[in-house]
Amino acid sequence: MPLDLFAPFNLGGLTLANRMVMAPMTRNRADADGCVPPLMVDHYRQRATAGLIVAESTTVSPQAVGYPFTPGLYTGAQAASWRRLTDAVHEEGGRIFVQLQHCGRISHPDLLDGQAPVAPSALAPAGRAVTYSGAQDFVTPRALGAGELPDVVDQFRRAAALARQAGFDGIEVHAGNGYLIDQFLRDGTNHRTDAYGGSATARLRLLDEVLDAVCEQWPTEQVGVRLTPENGFNSMSDSDPQGHFEYFLRQLSARGLAYAHVLEGGMATTTVSLDYSRLRKRFAGAYIANNGYDLARAQAAVRAGTADLVSFGTPFIANPDLVHRYRENLPLAAADPAGFYGGGEAGYTDYPFHQGDAPQTRALATEADARPAAGAAR
Template structure:
């Protein structure tokens, strides 16, 4: 297939935005924000990749003392808003479009990364693993189960994050409902064993997500809000007894909100949970479906041609190829991502991947 025949190069309307192509840069944690402050180096990184139809910036804390990585950015302070303006202005100057992924880590936050503050979650169930801390690898701690009033306060944090993202110049926000973080912890029954109105049935487990969507869309408008889900991913000891039933329920529920998109991770990083969730979402969800996890440009074209999705998000291939869109168009060789620099500080493995014309 001639690369330019690939349907990824076709423009598409995504909510309130018109994208010049259907390539999306997936949100990728890069831990380049010391003291949780977005900076000029991050602005360079994102603006280098602005030829991508849509950039989704990395997971960003909606409230302080909820860090899961150490140098992850936030969007809860005036300094962070100013820091993110460097990125949005650079991306817009390069004719790009960028959403901010807004996020609460829940039980994935560690006290040693957060001044001793204990993590919170739907239920007092710890992740069965270790994480990196300033004192080396340590086991995750048992989180404290949230009270209903605390849940309402976190919904308010998501609302304020949307207000702040708008002020920082983002074109929209993606609500992080995937990969074992707080919203996902409510959605899946391995992490949520509550017996109140936030636990039990699909409807109850999705209540927190609904409240967040309603708060955020009130601020941004629904056409500038996306949602990321990973019903199969077992990362951070996540599991659900009925992932297909869960995505069917959520896809139907989401139809009432007219979001910019649903961003669906199709598989489990570890291959522990097997099911086919994309066709279920496609059948039930009436809006723009974005898919993610290990697609090649050729497979992505087939997915679009078969109308199995409307856009495709790429992760490490865009991380390593700032001009990924042009490389695919020319059929050029791709830079290979250097995993040893995914989370290290500085330019190496971040802004120094070569362009085709270098």
């Protein structure tokens, strides 16, 4: 029988109902303390028919914050707020991992109590940071000392422990999109000459140490990693992305991780320069393909074996019942970019299910515990 996008999949001992993954998407609707309000609970509950949800980028410490109104996992209150969300997804039969994140230089002192953002090297990105008081030019980050890196690793370790309290099914370590771990991986942003810079082996060291720490808290087969080899977002570049990421994936493959979640191409372009089939061959675990997939392309990738699962971003924003719509070849609703970042229900929980073909979500969670959530970020 040919492989199918809608067939179940065993991911590290977890049975997924299908091979469709809801990609992690920052939506800036947490509260100012990094806690999850009822509105977020409803959004994720609505989309629980995805085989796997990877919850949006979640910061591992106050130092890791890069945008307003993003969720965290470094306090007990944050973990308790996430628990309401994971319980809701599980009640609907879904599975959910959390993406742990440190933004590194993609931040601003206004988000960090006046402290400078940190990075592998003191290189400022181009562009502007989104802060609570509006857009401001990025600043030159402070290069982390080697003696500070164990604390960064501990931030991920503590967040992974809190993720278990929060009821998640697993962890995705964010090592892409120009954030801190990606800044260490790519030689355009890592100019260090110590044990964490120079060779590909040295640039991989921080990710290796973070994975060691996370896997102290979770079985290795319930831990995945997100990579974006050629994404130029956040002023990222690398001298040899094909060679370097083939090496990284070979090394990561030996760990027995649940999956590698790979952005194929860049966020701002449909151009693909790398041979992702070669990258996929370097990793023995499950491979989640991402970036611009539609139904036909996703089915073809699964059937050809170039992907085990496929993650979808924007289609899940406007179609909470995307699995049903794809399975039945129903028309898709279009997402409104005006509701992507920050705000309330509009463009978040108000997209309808296909009339008459899928059950409506349960009633909205009580607003008694709601906290203010507004803002915008990428």
